[in-house]
Amino acid sequence: MPKKLLIKDKTTYAGNMRAGRQIRSRKLTTAVLVAVIPVFALAGSEISTGYNSYGYPGLIDMPVATSRPDGELAFSSSHFAGQTRNTLTFQITPRLSGSFRYSIIDNYQGGSTLYDRSFSLHYRFLDETYTRPAVAIGFNDFLGTGIYASEYVVATKSVGKRLRVSLGMGWGRLGGSGGFKNPLSVLSDKLETRPVRNTGQGGTVESAQFFRGDAALFGGVEWQATDRLKLIAEYSSDAYPDESPFNFERDSQLNLGASYKIRPGMDLSLRYLYGSEIGVQLTAALNPKNPASTSGREPAPPPVLPRGALSAEELNWPTSEGQQTTRSTDLAQALRQQGIRLHGLSFEGSTARVEIENTTYQLEAQAVGRTARVLSRRMPTNVDTFEIILVSSGVPVSELLVRRSDMETLGDDLEGSWKSFARTSITSPVGKLHPIPERYPRFDWNLKPYLTPSLFDPDSPIRADLGVQLDATYEPAPGWELTGSVRKKIIGNLDDASRRSDSLLTRVRSDFNLYEQQGDPAITNLTAAYYFKPGQDLYGRVTVGYLEPMFGGISSEVLWKPNNSPFAFGVEANYVKQRAYDQLFDFRSYEVATGHVSAYWDMGNGFHTQIDAGRYLAGDWGATVSLDREFKNGWKIGAFATLTDVPFSTFGEGSFDKGIRITMPISWLTGEPNKSAYTTTIRPVTRDGGARLDVGGRLYEKVRPLQKPALQDGWGKFWR
Structure with a gap:
C-alpha cells in the first residue's frame, strides 16, 4: 500500500475514533440526565448559585445570570488537566461581583508553565420574574494578558424550586467552540472581526475587542437534588485554544458535574469535562455581614438610672479640688469598665462636658451610648445635659449633646434608637480640651x-x-x-x-x-x-x-x-x-x-x-x-x-x-x-x-x- 494512502487511512481512522468518542460522550450525558432527574424529582430544596471553575457565578465552566449573596467573599480553587485556577471573588453589590484569578497552566501552548493573573466582572442587570429570566453581562480577563479574554450575555430562569436553566452567548474565549458570525455585526461590519490582543506587559484594557469576532451559544441545567447536593450539566463554548490538545483531548462540548455542600460556606465539586477529563473544585465563602462567632458577647451596658433614684449623697456635687479629682477618678473607673477611656471632665452650669476615647468598640455610637448610661448614674441631679466629646490622638473631633431626660425616657422605647439620634446634636467641638490629671503622660x-x-x-x-x-x-x-x-x-x-x-x-x-x-x-x-x-x-x-x-x-x-x-x-x-x-x-x-x-x-x-x-x-x-x-x-x-x-x-x-x-x-x-x-x-x-x-x-x-x-x-x- 502506498505510504501516503496509509497515512491518510490512519488520519481517517483517528478522526472516526474521535467522532465516536464524542457520540458516546453525548449519549452518556443524556443517559445520566435521564436517569438522575426522575430519581430526585421529589427531593431537594430551592436551588443555590454556585461558582464555576473560573471562580465567578456559574455552572461548571460557563456563567449564569444569578448572583451570590450581597457582600460575600469567596475563594475557590479548581483543577483539571494540568490547570489550577485560584480565584478570590467579592459580591460588591447585590448585582455586581468582581473576581481576581491566579492561574497555573502546565505545558502552556506545548511549552513551559504559565503563571497568569486576571480579573473578571459579572453584572446582573435584570432580575428574574414569573415570566422573565434574570439576565447578566460579564467581562473576563479584561486587565491581564488576555488568555481568558471573553465577554458574555446570559439568561437564567428557574423552573420550579429545584430546576434552573441558563442560555447565553459568548465572544472571545467563549466564542471559540461552535462559533458563528457575530449577530452584532448588523450594527457594524467592524464587529465581525476580533482584533489580535497586544498582551505586552499585561494590565491594559483592550476595549477594542469587546463583543467582537465570532460568537457562540452556551447553556446548562442545574438540579438541586437535596439540601446539600446539586447536579449540573452544561454545553460549553470554551475551545481551550492554548490548552488543548497540549494538556488534554477535547472530545465533547458537554460537561457534567456534582456540587456537594460540606457545610455552610464550603462546597466540593467533582466534574467530568469535555469527554476526557476529571476535575475538582473546592470553594470556601464567608459573608462579613454574618459574624463567625455569636455577636453580643460584650458585657451588658449599665441601665439608665433616673434622677429620682439617686441618693441624698449624690444630690450634692463636691466643690473642692480634691473632691472633684476623686469624682473624676470614680467616673474614669466606671467608664474603663465599659471599655472607654476618660480623657477630660469639666462643668458649665447644668452641662457636664466629658471627653472620651473609644478603645474597644468598632462603632463610636456604642461608646457614646455607654458613656451616656454611665453619666446618668454618676452625675448629680442638677446636670441636665451631657456634652460628650469624641477624642482621637489628643484632638477633639465631634461634640454630641445628649439630654439626660431623653436617656431616661427612651431607654425602653421600641423606637428609641432613631428618636435618640434625632434629639442628639452632633457638631464640631469648640474650645480646648480639659484632660484629667492622670491622663498624661x-x-x-x-x-x-x-x-x-x-x-x-x-x-x-x-x-x-x-x-x-x-x-x-x-x-x-x-x-x-x-x-x-x-x-x-x-x-x-x-x-x-x-x-x-x-x-x-x-x-x-x-x-x-x-x-x-x-x-x-x-x-x-x-x-x-x-x-x-x-x-x-x-x-x-x-x-x-x-x-x-x-x-x-x-x-x-x-x-x-x-x-x-x-x-x-x-x-x-x-x-x-x-x-x-x-x-x-x-x-x-x-x-x-x-x-x-x-x-x-x-x-x-x-x-x-x-x-x-x-x-x-x-x-x-x-x-x-x-x-x-x-x-x-x-x-x-x-x-x-x-x-x-x-x-x-x-x-x-x-x-x-x-x-x-x-x-x-x-x-x-x-x-x-x-x-x-x-x-x-x-x-x-x-x-x-x-x-x-x-x-x-x-x-x-x-x-x-x-x-x-x-x-x-x-x-x-x-x-x-
Missing part, C-alpha cells in the same frame, strides 16, 4: 503575632512569615504620640525568594525580598507624631522618624473635613530617605520629596471613594483611585489603581500598580468588642511605579469614624 505596649504573606512569585506562588511583634506607644501630652514596632520572625520562607528586581525605575518597592532577607529582627517603624487642630474643620499631623519598613524622614498633612459633610480634602507633603535592608537605623543614599492632594467621598451605604494625585516614591507623577466597601462591623474590602507618567513598558509586568485590600476585624471572629483588625493588600505584582509612602496615622481614617455620617450609620448600637 501615658505608656502602652502590646505583644502580638504577625503574619506577612507574599503571593504570586512564579518560583513559589505562596510564601509567608509568622512571628511576634512588640508595639509601644508613649503619649507625653495631648496630641503627642511616640510609637515604635519591632518584629522577630519565628518561622517562614519569605527570605527564600531568589528573584531579583529587573525594574528600570529606582527600586523603591521591588527590592522587598531583600528587606525580608536581611530584616530579622526589624524595626518596622519608630516615630514621633504631633496631631493638632488649626481650625474648626481642619486637622493637622506632623510625623518624623522611621515611617515604614523601607523609608524614614518627615511627613506632614492637613485635612479639611466638616463634621456633617460626606466630602473631605487633604494635602500631604513628605521628604524621605530609603532605609537600609536590615530595617534598623541606617539609610541608603536614595532620597525623594513626595506628596499628594487627596479628595474623599463617603458615598453612603458603606461605600467610600478616594482620589490621590501627586508625586510617588520613584519620582513619578500621577493619581490613585480607590473604592472601598466598609461594613458596620469593621470589615473593609476595596480595590485601587494607580496611573502615573511612567510608560507601561518602563513600569514592567502589570503595566501599572493595582490591587485589592481587605481588613478583617478581630471582633468578627471572637464576637467580643475589639478595635484590632488584620489588614492585607493583594497586588498582582509589586513594582516601583505608583508606589506611595505607607506612613501610619493618616488623618482621614482617624477623623471620619468619629463624625456625624458614621455615627448615624452605627446609631443602632447606641443602646447596646
